Amino acid sequence: MTVNQFLILGALLFSLGVYGVLVRRNAVAVLLSIELMLAAVNINLVAFGSLLGDTLHTGHIFALFVITVAAAEVGIGLAIVILIFRNRSSANVDELDLMKW
Amino acid sequence: MAEYFQDYITVAVFAGFGALLVAAAVGVGWLLRPSRPSAAKATAYECGIDPVGGGWSQTHIRYYIFALLFLIFDVEAAFIFPWAVRLEQLGLFALVEMVIFIVILLAGLVYAIRKGVLKWES
Amino acid sequence: MFDYHALLPEFILGATLLVVLGVDLLVAPRRRWLAGAAGIVGLLAAGVPLLTLAGVGGTREMFAGSYVVDDFALVVKGLFLVAGAIVLLASMSYLRGDRYYEGEYYFLILASIAGAVVMASARDLITMFIGLELVSAPAFLLAGWRKGDLRSNEASLKFFLIGVLSSAVLLFGMSLVYGTTGESTFTRIAGATAAVSGESAFVLGVLFTLVGFGFKIAAVPFHFWAPDTYQGAPLPVAAYLSVGSKGAGVVGLLTICYSAFAGARDVWGPALWVLAALTMTVGNLTALRQSNVVRLLGYSSVAHAGFILVPFAMAAAFEGPALEEAFFGSLTYLLVYAFMNLGAFAAVIAIAERTGSREIDDWAGLARYSPTLATLLGVFFFSLAGIPPLAGWFAKFVMFKAVLGDPGNAWGVSLAVIAAVNAVIALFFYARVLKAAFMDPAPESLPEGAPLSRPLAAALVITLAVTLAAGFYPQLLAFFGEAARGLALP
Numbered sequence: 282m283t284v285n286q287f288l289i290l291g292a293l294l295f296s297l298g299v300y301g302v303l304v305r306r307n308a309v310a311v312l313l314s315i316e317l318m319l320a321a322v323n324i325n326l327v328a329f330g331s332l333l334g335d336t337l338h339t340g341h342i343f344a345l346f347v348i349t350v351a352a353a354e355v356g357i358g359l360a361i362v363i364l365i366f367r368n369r370s371s372a373n374v375d376e377l378d379l380m381k382w
Numbered sequence: 383m384a385e386y387f388q389d390y391i392t393v394a395v396f397a398g399f400g401a402l403l404v405a406a407a408v409g410v411g412w413l414l415r416p417s418r419p420s421a422a423k424a425t426a427y428e429c430g431i432d433p434v435g436g437g438w439s440q441t442h443i444r445y446y447i448f449a450l451l452f453l454i455f456d457v458e459a460a461f462i463f464p465w466a467v468r469l470e471q472l473g474l475f476a477l478v479e480m481v482i483f484i485v486i487l488l489a490g491l492v493y494a495i496r497k498g499v500l501k502w503e504s
Numbered sequence: 505m506f507d508y509h510a511l512l513p514e515f516i517l518g519a520t521l522l523v524v525l526g527v528d529l530l531v532a533p534r535r536r537w538l539a540g541a542a543g544i545v546g547l548l549a550a551g552v553p554l555l556t557l558a559g560v561g562g563t564r565e566m567f568a569g570s571y572v573v574d575d576f577a578l579v580v581k582g583l584f585l586v587a588g589a590i591v592l593l594a595s596m597s598y599l600r601g602d603r604y605y606e607g608e609y610y611f612l613i614l615a616s617i618a619g620a621v622v623m624a625s626a627r628d629l630i631t632m633f634i635g636l637e638l639v640s641a642p643a644f645l646l647a648g649w650r651k652g653d654l655r656s657n658e659a660s661l662k663f664f665l666i667g668v669l670s671s672a673v674l675l676f677g678m679s680l681v682y683g684t685t686g687e688s689t690f691t692r693i694a695g696a697t698a699a700v701s702g703e704s705a706f707v708l709g710v711l712f713t714l715v716g717f718g719f720k721i722a723a724v725p726f727h728f729w730a731p732d733t734y735q736g737a738p739l740p741v742a743a744y745l746s747v748g749s750k751g752a753g754v755v756g757l758l759t760i761c762y763s764a765f766a767g768a769r770d771v772w773g774p775a776l777w778v779l780a781a782l783t784m785t786v787g788n789l790t791a792l793r794q795s796n797v798v799r800l801l802g803y804s805s806v807a808h809a810g811f812i813l814v815p816f817a818m819a820a821a822f823e824g825p826a827l828e829e830a831f832f833g834s835l836t837y838l839l840v841y842a843f844m845n846l847g848a849f850a851a852v853i854a855i856a857e858r859t860g861s862r863e864i865d866d867w868a869g870l871a872r873y874s875p876t877l878a879t880l881l882g883v884f885f886f887s888l889a890g891i892p893p894l895a896g897w898f899a900k901f902v903m904f905k906a907v908l909g910d911p912g913n914a915w916g917v918s919l920a921v922i923a924a925v926n927a928v929i930a931l932f933f934y935a936r937v938l939k940a941a942f943m944d945p946a947p948e949s950l951p952e953g954a955p956l957s958r959p960l961a962a963a964l965v966i967t968l969a970v971t972l973a974a975g976f977y978p979q980l981l982a983f984f985g986e987a988a989r990g991l992a993l994p
Binding site for chain 1: 629645658673675
Binding site for chain 2: 342345348349352353355356359360363
């Protein structure tokens with residue numbers, strides 16, 4: 282039982298999330314991709330926490346905080362997406378181009 | 383470790399029997415019942431009256447607020463479980479801390495109610 | 505273990521948050537400004553224990569070293585509290601003329617400030633993450649405060665997506681750092697660094713952390729959200745983002761680099777060198793082309809983040825007093841920048857209310873019909889440009905002195921040259937706005953604007969006083985930077 286397989290899973294999931302953020306156009310799908318990245322972080326943290334045999338369980342506690350913060354962020358994010366959907370009838374991030382350099 | 387997995391074998395056997403039981407009941411029913419499909423049988427069931435509109439309808443956006451309020455107390459549990467496990471060692475201090483934490487969350491709920499978020503009309 | 509005196513500022517802020525919510529519920533809509541007033545009182549009250557703590561002196565550690573109240577934390581907390589009060593003052597009249605929510609606005613600003621105050625003391629990965637999120641999450645909502653305005657919506661969504669993305673990257677970095685060192689408290693991470701400094705997972709963790717903070721402080725190439733968000737967000741929120749949110753990012757970066765990654769300076773030093781050079785140059789060059797004043801300030805704040813990073817980037821090459829000087833340079837620049845940028849934004853809010861426009865061309869001849877506002881704008885913009893004897897000059901002076909701490913170091917000298925060229929470029933775009941205000945002829949029909957409101961005037965007076973005082977009497981802010989420099993050498 283090594284920690285490697287968990288880290289590889291975490292890295293894959295993280296990369297998948299980054300890919301989703303870059304190519305998906307729907308704001309909700311982008312949000313879901315970011316959640317994937319956070320899930321990857323949680324896998325990492327819990328795997329490291331178990332591997333290290335940390336008596337303070339820092340990794341596990343950290344993962345708990347990540348979960349709660351992620352939930353809060355999803356709440357905020359969905360509120361913003363709903364707001365935009367009401368005003369423009371679309372949640373497509375490509376159409377958000379009122380401001381450019 | 384071996385004991386740990388033995389416990390899981392019990393669970394697996396139990397789950398297997400459960401699945402078998404369901405499969406047997408459904409299978410026997412399938413063998414015995416007559417099969418006469420008709421258009422009326424394929425429609426959505428709405429307490430016996432004719433269904434109106436499609437099955438795919440948008441859920442009202444107001445449910446979002448309820449989901450959000452639920453989320454707050456749902457996620458709060460993530461902190462309460464580890465706290466509860468260690469409560470006996472941590473003592474009164476931790477109890478007071480948790481009460482403060484929940485009171486602050488409740489203040490948010492009271493605020494939401496007073497602002498009329500949970501009222502359906504208007 | 506539980507030091508009530510040291511935690512008193514946080515307790516007061518927490519209580520203030522509940523009071524603001526209560527006031528918002530209980531008073532009539534017309535008197536909602538009372539919530540803002542309660543917020544300002546709370547911020548000032550939270551400053552009192554800072555003074556008593558400074559009087560007692562010493563370093564107080566709590567929770568096994570993950571929450572530390574030292575001189576650095578006190579100075580930075582004081583900065584955030586004062587900046588928060590100024591932002592609230594500048595917001596009050598803006599919100600009055602708006603049909604959007606008022607009480608919730610003050611609450612969210614205060615919540616964000618509370619996060620920044622936690623950040624100042626955080627000496628642990630988890631605490632720092634929570635603080636950073638508490639700073640950012642309310643800011644996402646604040647950026648979209650003008651619900652009906654498509655630009656504000658867009659600002660909010662861009663800021664949110666980038667903010668959450670950067671948090672995910674930062675967390676991934678933190679998880680690797682935790683995994684390789686086995687520690688989450690900064691001092692213990694620093695202690696464990698030597699054994700793992702060659703491991704690629706650890707180096708990757710440090711770099712991911714840098715990228716995460718790079719997004720937060722809007723360093724090039726992670727800056728593209730900042731001008732859009734500043735332009736779309738309500739003006740006082742843009743002011744807050746450019747000082748509070750960015751300041752919290754800088755403080756986090758300073759603490760984590762100087763204390764947790766003290767043993768990995770050869771990893772983050774060169775990376776920050778590139779970030780600093782790019783941030784200054786791209787920020788200033790793009791600012792040259794802007795026609796909207798708020799967007800111009802957005803790029804200018806990107807460029808200033810680059811100036812803050814300049815001494816920071818040379819930390820890898822410095823030892824002993826020069827290293828301390830570099831830390832002092834970054835921190836002092838942040839302190840000065842906070843006040844002059846808040847002042848500049850307050851002046852822009854006042855002028856935008858007076859002229860009804862944020863375009864540079866519409867400000868033509870401002871000095872003819874509103875000489876006071878034009879002069880204020882001139883003071884703050886010249887200070888941002890670094891003209892003596894204003895505060896910005898002193899900040900630039902400290903920055904150059906720090907980066908040239910080792911005159912034989914070619915990297916330091918070349919970065920100083922880049923910074924000097926950029927300081928000259930910056931003068932151009934600040935001067936362009938002032939040329940429109942002072943030299944161009946006023947329009948035939950003068951714009952009908954509202955008179956300056958009292959809270960906004962107060963914000964202008966405070967920032968003006970600090971900008972002038974710190975310029976003529978630099979020891980004023982240098983004293984605080986001096987007090988806080990101890991963090992550089994653990």
